[in-house]
Amino acid sequence: xxxxxxxxxxxxxxxxxxxxxxxxxxxxxxxxxxxxxVLKQIFNTALTSGKSYAVLDHLCNKIGGRLSGSxxxxxxxxxxxxxxxxxxxxxxxxxxxxVPHWVRGAKEKAFFKSGTDQIPVAICAxxxxxxxxxxxxxxxxxxxxxxxxxxxxxNSEVKGKIVFFNGAMNPKHIRTFxxxxxxxxxxxxxxxxAQEKGAVxxxxxxxxxxxxxxxxxxxxGSRPNTKGIPSAAISTFHANQLxxxxxxxxxxxxxxxxxxxxxxxxLSYNVxxxxxxxxKPEEIVVVGGHLDAWDNGDGAHDDGAGCVQSxxxxxxxxxxxxxxxxxxxxxxxxxxxxxLKGGKAFADSVKSQNQxxxxxxxxxxxxxxxxxxxxxxxxxxxxKASAWLPxxxxxxxxxxxxxxxxxxxxxxxxxxxxxxxxxxxxxxxxDYHHAGSDTFDKINQRELELGGANMAALVYLLxxxxx
Amino acid sequence: xxxxxxxxxxxxxxxxxxxxxxxxxxxxxxxxxxxxxVLKQIFNTALTSGKSYAVLDHLCNKIGGRLSGSxxxxxxxxxxxxxxxxxxxxxxxxxxxxVPHWVRGAKEKAFFKSGTDQIPVAICAxxxxxxxxxxxxxxxxxxxxxxxxxxxxxNSEVKGKIVFFNGAMNPKHIRTFxxxxxxxxxxxxxxxxAQEKGAVxxxxxxxxxxxxxxxxxxxxGSRPNTKGIPSAAISTFHANQLxxxxxxxxxxxxxxxxxxxxxxxxLSYNVxxxxxxxxKPEEIVVVGGHLDAWDNGDGAHDDGAGCVQSxxxxxxxxxxxxxxxxxxxxxxxxxxxxxLKGGKAFADSVKSQNQxxxxxxxxxxxxxxxxxxxxxxxxxxxxKASAWLPxxxxxxxxxxxxxxxxxxxxxxxxxxxxxxxxxxxxxxxxDYHHAGSDTFDKINQRELELGGANMAALVYLLxxxxx
Numbered sequence: 057x058x059x060x061x062x063x064x065x066x067x068x069x070x071x072x073x074x075x076x077x078x079x080x081x082x083x084x085x086x087x088x089x090x091x092x093x094v095l096k097q098i099f100n101t102a103l104t105s106g107k108s109y110a111v112l113d114h115l116c117n118k119i120g121g122r123l124s125g126s127x128x129x130x131x132x133x134x135x136x137x138x139x140x141x142x143x144x145x146x147x148x149x150x151x152x153x154x155v156p157h158w159v160r161g162a163k164e165k166a167f168f169k170s171g172t173d174q175i176p177v178a179i180c181a182x183x184x185x186x187x188x189x190x191x192x193x194x195x196x197x198x199x200x201x202x203x204x205x206x207x208x209x210x211n212s213e214v215k216g217k218i219v220f221f222n223g224a225m226n227p228k229h230i231r232t233f234x235x236x237x238x239x240x241x242x243x244x245x246x247x248x249x250a251q252e253k254g255a256v257x258x259x260x261x262x263x264x265x266x267x268x269x270x271x272x273x274x275x276x277g278s279r280p281n282t283k284g285i286p287s288a289a290i291s292t293f294h295a296n297q298l299x300x301x302x303x304x305x306x307x308x309x310x311x312x313x314x315x316x317x318x319x320x321x322x323l324s325y326n327v328x329x330x331x332x333x334x335x336k337p338e339e340i341v342v343v344g345g346h347l348d349a350w351d352n353g354d355g356a357h358d359d360g361a362g363c364v365q366s367x368x369x370x371x372x373x374x375x376x377x378x379x380x381x382x383x384x385x386x387x388x389x390x391x392x393x394x395x396l397k398g399g400k401a402f403a404d405s406v407k408s409q410n411q412x413x414x415x416x417x418x419x420x421x422x423x424x425x426x427x428x429x430x431x432x433x434x435x436x437x438x439x440k441a442s443a444w445l446p447x448x449x450x451x452x453x454x455x456x457x458x459x460x461x462x463x464x465x466x467x468x469x470x471x472x473x474x475x476x477x478x479x480x481x482x483x484x485x486x487d488y489h490h491a492g493s494d495t496f497d498k499i500n501q502r503e504l505e506l507g508g509a510n511m512a513a514l515v516y517l518l519x520x521x522x523x
Numbered sequence: 524x525x526x527x528x529x530x531x532x533x534x535x536x537x538x539x540x541x542x543x544x545x546x547x548x549x550x551x552x553x554x555x556x557x558x559x560x561v562l563k564q565i566f567n568t569a570l571t572s573g574k575s576y577a578v579l580d581h582l583c584n585k586i587g588g589r590l591s592g593s594x595x596x597x598x599x600x601x602x603x604x605x606x607x608x609x610x611x612x613x614x615x616x617x618x619x620x621x622v623p624h625w626v627r628g629a630k631e632k633a634f635f636k637s638g639t640d641q642i643p644v645a646i647c648a649x650x651x652x653x654x655x656x657x658x659x660x661x662x663x664x665x666x667x668x669x670x671x672x673x674x675x676x677x678n679s680e681v682k683g684k685i686v687f688f689n690g691a692m693n694p695k696h697i698r699t700f701x702x703x704x705x706x707x708x709x710x711x712x713x714x715x716x717a718q719e720k721g722a723v724x725x726x727x728x729x730x731x732x733x734x735x736x737x738x739x740x741x742x743x744g745s746r747p748n749t750k751g752i753p754s755a756a757i758s759t760f761h762a763n764q765l766x767x768x769x770x771x772x773x774x775x776x777x778x779x780x781x782x783x784x785x786x787x788x789x790l791s792y793n794v795x796x797x798x799x800x801x802x803k804p805e806e807i808v809v810v811g812g813h814l815d816a817w818d819n820g821d822g823a824h825d826d827g828a829g830c831v832q833s834x835x836x837x838x839x840x841x842x843x844x845x846x847x848x849x850x851x852x853x854x855x856x857x858x859x860x861x862x863l864k865g866g867k868a869f870a871d872s873v874k875s876q877n878q879x880x881x882x883x884x885x886x887x888x889x890x891x892x893x894x895x896x897x898x899x900x901x902x903x904x905x906x907k908a909s910a911w912l913p914x915x916x917x918x919x920x921x922x923x924x925x926x927x928x929x930x931x932x933x934x935x936x937x938x939x940x941x942x943x944x945x946x947x948x949x950x951x952x953x954d955y956h957h958a959g960s961d962t963f964d965k966i967n968q969r970e971l972e973l974g975g976a977n978m979a980a981l982v983y984l985l986x987x988x989x990x
Contacts, residue, residue: 103694227570227969230918265969425892425948427919451697452894452948454921481892481919481948483969502694502732502950 091520095447095513098372102509107371108364109501111139112423115364116354116496123183123351124391125157125322132347133325136363136388140329143371145386147332150325153401155391157322158184160351161315164288165192166259168310170301177294179259179312180352182243183275183394185287187314193218193257193286194311199302203241203249215254218310220261221246222299224292225486227265232482233421236489239263244277247287258287259310261295263486269293270491273350275394286314324390326398331373333382333519340383341518342416342473343369343511346392346399346464353494357485361423361499363388365478365508372512380519382414389464392420396463403467415474415518417511418462423504424480426452429514430459432475437523441474444517453510474523478511558987562914562980564843569976574838575831576968578606579890582831583821583963590650590818591858592624592789599814600792603830603855607796610838612853614799617792620868622858624789625651627818628782631755632659635777637768644761646726646779647819649710650742650861652754654781655724660685660753661778662723666769670708670716682721685777687728688713689766691759692953694732699949700888703956706730711744714754725754726777728762730953736760737958740817742861753781756957791857793865798840800849800986807850808985809883809940810836810978813859813866813931820961824952828890828966830855832945832975839979847986849881856931859887863930870934882941882985884978885929890971891947893919896981897926899942904990908941911984920977941990945978 119135122128133150140148160181167174181187198214200206201223206214221242229235240263247258262272271289290298301308327347333339345362349355366386373380389398406413417429429448431438442456460466461475468475480503488494586602589595600617607615627648634641648654665681667673668690673681688709696702707730714725729739738756757765768775794814800806812829816822833853840847856865873880884896896915898905909923927933928942935942947970955961 099697100695228567230566230973232969425950483892483973484967487967500951500954502699506697506950 091447091517094378094516095451097376098512098516099451099509101372101376102368102505103502106368106505106508108368108508109499109504112356112360112364112499112504113496115360116356120354121351122347122349122355123158124155124324124348124394125319126351129324129348129390133327136327136347136367140327140367140386143367143374145329145331145370145374148329151328151401151405153324153326153390153398154321155324155397156395157319158394159317159319161187161317164312164314166288166310166312168298168301168308170308175297177298178269178271178291179288180271180273181314181316182247182260182287182289183273184278184318185276185314185316186283186285187316188286188312190313190315192311192313194309195256196307197302197310199299203246206246206249206253209253211253214250217255218257218259219246219250219255220259220298222261222295224261225263225265232265232486235265236263236486243274243289247276247284248279251282251285255285257285257312259290260287262289262292262491264292264489266487267292267296270493272490273352274490286312288312288314326390326402327388328385329367329370330383330385331370331380334379335381336522337383338412339522340385340411340413341515342385342387342413342465343515344387344389344416344464345419346390347388348391348393350393350490352492353488354496356494356496356499357422357488358490358494359392359420361504361507362419365419365423365504365511368508369512369515372509378516380516382519382522384515384519392464396467399464400467406468413468413473414523415476416461416465416468417476417478417514418465419478419507419511420462420464421478421482422480422485423499423507424484425503426506426510427481428453428455428457428479430457430461430477430479432459432461432470434458437474440523447517448510448513451510451513452506476514478507480507558914558984561845561983562918565839565979565983566918566976568839568843569835569972569979570969573835573972573975575835575975576966576971579823579827579831579966579971580963582827583823587821588818589814589816589822590625591622591791591815591861592786593818596791596815596857600794603794603814603834607794607834607853610834610841612796612798612837612841615796618795618868618872620791620793620857620865621788622791622864623862624786625861626784626786628654628784631779631781633755633777633779635765635768635775637775642764644765645736645738645758646755647738647740648781648783649714649727649754649756650740651745651785652743652781652783653750653752654783655753655779657780657782659778659780660724661776663774664769664777666766670713673713673716673720676720678720681717684722685724685726686713686717686722687726687765689728689762691728692730692732699732699953702732703730703953710741710756714743714751715746718749718752722752724752724779726757727754729756729759729958731759731956733954734759734763737960739957740819741957753779755779755781793857793869794855795852796834796837797850797852798837798847801846802848803989804850805879806989807852807878807880808982809852809854809880809932810982811854811856811883811931812886813857814855815858815860817860817957819959820955821963823961823963823966824889824955825957825961826859826887828971828974829886832886832890832971832978835975836979836982839976845983849986849989851982851986859931863934866931867934873935880935880940881990882943883928883932883935884943884945884981885932886945886974886978887929887931888945888949889947889952890966890974891951892970893973893977894948895920895922895924895946897924897928897944897946899926899928899937901925904941907990914984915977915980918977918980919973943981945974947974
């Protein structure tokens, strides 16, 4: 496209940040105008001198994957606390959390036999799985496309075999999280059902609609009183290859070796920073993401993006000299991926200290271009938030709608706290989710900064006007 | 994000494509229901067996950049005609267009002197520029940030120098095309103003908000009776480096060598395919993009995406056995980038044959995730199109609004033809636009196919209901 489209003055208002800071005090008669001006300042600053991209670069490329209990997670805690301190928030502190400590160990190996050949395939252990004690586990395969299909089999058809869940994520859903939810059962519940039916191991097709050689890990659901059976994700490319081979030779043998194990629980931390409210400091607006990330990638979209956006939201208040009426608090939760201990510890502390968290915004759907917010309520708080939509439309948010806020904030009391999810575009999310490909080069700077700015804008409106 | 969100049945309707083709006849009482069903079929098909991604792969990786008059453009014409024929459209034909034939020649070289060092920089000739006859053109530099700033200088300050336009694209605009429009003048008009003031050459900062080492080319505006002076784009990284050097040493000498030249006009073609209308074949709905692309990249987003989406729109009619009431026509325009001869030839043919093109949709803003449509009218046709919005909202289109339809369709009579632009998300577009980085790996399959499906959906509604 070359044509110089006649310049549309997208914003009627032209103002410099510095010239307007004097008008940011509360002026009830002028709230609407003030809100418009503050949002413009927030976006101008994010798009010209936002810091979240650089912080995420460090988090991904200098620290990398940071699963709970790992040395990388500990380094991420120290690094992000230091960043918050450098932003001069009113307080920055760590909140203790005991977290599971599962380790992958030496990289997994897997192959299947085709005639006399061994065909290597890419797998990675599912989070929480036991390993194979470093020795190959080999068996014939029973392929199914769902947990229901497995349940319909006689136990004798499963006993002693490796169950291969090959249900593909449904590409027809426009919102890809819907497809993930539908297909997630085979990873979440499948290994336990397979064990009950006598299987010796489980291979799950990666939860992504693209076909490539990256296995996508993720947790199994928890099940008390059993350690389960060795369970791994297989790349979609190799899942297709294996499935085709099974058509020709149903007796194909699969072999895999995994060195993962669960160690003793470890002390870790939520990382928290606050700017105190000037008028109603006891009312708190939370914004957060989760700091832990799977070890096989760098956790760029899941959920480094949400972390850097959350602290950027508070930083924008500082650099714009916006003093919130209510307290605003950034929380980087530990252990979303395999335990949710950070989210639970945070909710426990809110409850035990009788804190009044009026709203909590979570960003855990990637650093992509903005689309909408969801509110986990049908009550008048959704109506109130929706009334702010005209303020957001110039900034690529086109809806406030009902939806699940996010995992980390889910332990909070939803009657007291409005649980809000930031929703960027979801088309690319599962290309990288929980895979080695979730790296910093998949992040676009403008898309990331726009997300943080939209979160800052919503934090501002909540802190200014309450709910 | 790991949590298995409770599955929301995003679409209440479940149907197979084959079971519904019988209901696709016109049923006035059931139009609304039929429309919903047809759109669902279109999107299901695009997301499960869309072909545009594979066609674009070939266009980019087997043919590549395809500037008007080049061998690659000729191959692209043959290839895309063959693809349309393989889709069994009712007719596929070529429309002759005489196009300018500008060639870059051997790759440009450029450096500036810093002390005794020569610092190499990445440049590429602007389309239509004369070369330096293979010899270095060296001179001192005068740096300006806009055409207005250049005009304010005395001619004596410019004479014999190389003008360095270093105006940066404004990152504050949420819609990046607005920023492009604002900054475009220095590339479009700047070289001519510099020439008038006695400059010997022009270097223009690349029109992108990111900082990297890819120069972004593009046309200068045309100016009769002069060949201009050698003019090139410089990468943003090197523009910054050069600007800093000029602060220290305003006498810095810049040297560049370019081998570009304009050859005799060449015969080329628009590539056109049609499916004839069953009830009002004389009313025509056009959908198109431009087939030519700058030679320094592969023209993936600009505008291979628009081409493959346009023919995909018609292909979806064929595979779904949808017989349009009005004629639908895909047009792959030649020469958008440096002459618009294809768009003009097409409009001339429509006029001379007295054809009734009721609407023309252009996709020339990249293959990114869908956002909205623009209609180049304020009359009742915008109202009518806007009434279809509820049909599109499930598919990531959230608005029909006023806007410029597109360059290729702009020569059509806007009173007779509703000019429509498809608008995907614009955050990443200028990262790659007119640069060596506009390659196939920057395309996401789902985003591309969703664009083609939305275009198909709008073509369907226009062909079914008219305007």
